[in-house]
């Protein structure tokens with residue numbers, strides 16, 4: 001079946017929904033395809049907050065927020081994008097408030113704000129209260145609010161449609177073609193549908209499932225990133241992957257930075273607040289890359305806790321029952337439920353957990369996908385949210401800067417797409433547009449014997465965790481490059497058990513494994529080439545940042561045997577790169 005809309009949004013997280021809402025409000029016929037029921041998108045799991053320099057509880061300015069974002073990203077941030085982020089954050093939060101989002105309040109009724117890592121007053125003087133929040137369920141509230149407003153505005157949802165291919169007109173995406181729609185696999189019955197549109201937004205989220213210990217939901221397999229990569233469009237800055245310092249020991253389930261923002265501390269086996277050694281000024285509220293490295297170093301130097309000395313503690317007990325119950329209820333419950341630890345009385349065992357892709361689909365400030373170092377635009381194709389790289393996070397994202405990225409650039413994408421739809425013609429698509437992907441899926445389903453996807457995924461997660469994690473060396477990354485190449489080769493023979501068409505999650509998980517492998521390939525190759533340390537990319541064999549050679553964004557193009565890498569300059573406007581200390 002073929003379905004036509006002026007605009008299609010792939011993904012119903014915060015980025016997709018804000019764009020869809022803007023589109024529908026401008027009267028554009030809009031369809032949202034999502035492989036999950038919309039309110040199950042990962043945005044709903046976001047806990048701690050969304051930042052904007054409202055200045056509600058203490059003085060703050062968007063320039064300070066912009067500076068923190070640039071410095072937090074170790075100067076790989078495009079500063080024009082950071083300026084947009086910091087300025088428009090304020091309007092977006094007020095927009096959400098008007099839509100009915102139940103933020104926590106100050107006693108005089110304003111939106112309350114709390115501290116988060118790397119957010120400072122007056123260009124680095126000390127922590128500032130910039131994160132707006134709804135207890136520790138901020139993302140949940142954002143997602144519900146946007147979803148309700150989308151329904152009200154008449155957005156058409158295609159729930160449980162898994163997008164398996166992108167369509168282009170007049171050449172492939174990387175060769176000057178224009179976006180023409182997508183192919184959606186209806187999970188309920190395995191039917192492939194052609195969705196045709198003038199404008200397509202990819203808002204498919206991150207790909208943390210390539211790591212063994214991660215805060216990411218099972219669905220975060222980098223589908224949008226892999227699909228553009230397969231159509232000749234590069235992936236930007238994939239080597240920068242964030243490890244959040246506080247995942248529950250062994251499980252990786254996230255305990256929000258809000259715990260530290262409210263005054264929680266990190267302790268080693270001796271009960272020492274070890275961050276004083278690494279970031280004397282900001283302590284536990286240093287940016288995530290630094291705190292994660294500090295935890296690894298404590299463990300490596302024999303100061304880890306527990307029988308195997310392989311974790312440290314997050315301590316919140318001194319905050320008292322009232323703060324914990326009002327501001328941190330969910331995450332303290334996670335500690336009780338999953339580890340049997342009572343945070344009101346004892347510290348919680350934690351380790352860094354794979355959390356956030358700074359890199360992704362390259363876009364310009366108007367959320368348009370670009371395909372080379374000169375920012376040539378792929379007509380009709382847009383990306384926003386964690387799947388995209390605009391780049392506001394550079395080499396390391398600050399806490400609460402993702403939710404605001406979704407809002408600011410999701411909203412921009414919607415407005416830009418609406419303008420594009422007003423002038424663009426409906427593209428043409430082939431009569432049987434799903435044919436190539438149908439052949440791939442039939443092949444995958446039809447193999448009589450072969451490798452198990454679960455085994456391959458486990459091996460992928462193990463090598464990425466061990467070799468492309470918090471600390472890296474050339475040797476380690478080269479091991480991952482070889483492992484991923486061999487896994488890709490074995491993936492050609494992967495076999496699914498379920499041959500049916502009804503809710504065939506077996507088939508879709510095998511397909512998603514292919515996406516993870518593509519993302520891992522781009523990540524490992526980009527990391528191997530970058531012979532410096534910057535933000536989350538920490539090379540023990542190249543411990544210094546090297547602006548003379550590496551103040552540049554990586555663009556990884558799919559190729560054989562591995563990707564081809566090209567580089568594009570970083571936009572520097574106000575803040576010259578400086579050493580990064582906290």
Ligand SMILES: Cc1cc2nc3c(=O)[nH]c(=O)nc-3n(C[C@H](O)[C@H](O)[C@H](O)COP(=O)(O)OP(=O)(O)OC[C@H]3O[C@@H](n4cnc5c(N)ncnc54)[C@H](O)[C@@H]3O)c2cc1C
Nearest residue numbers: 011012013015035036043048049163205385386400402403
């Ligand atoms: C546990 C946790 C806590 C976090 N806390 C915070 C926080 O406090 N503050 C902050 O700023 N950030 C936080 N983050 C990060 C932030 O939540 C995410 O980066 C952000 O929500 C991503 O939103 P998104 O709209 O890009 O995608 P998501 O919300 O991940 O949504 C992706 C959407 O794409 C759809 N999709 C994917 N692939 C396909 C496909 N092939 N076909 C169809 N649909 C597809 C999915 O169905 C889903 O609707 C947190 C992240 C985690 C994991």
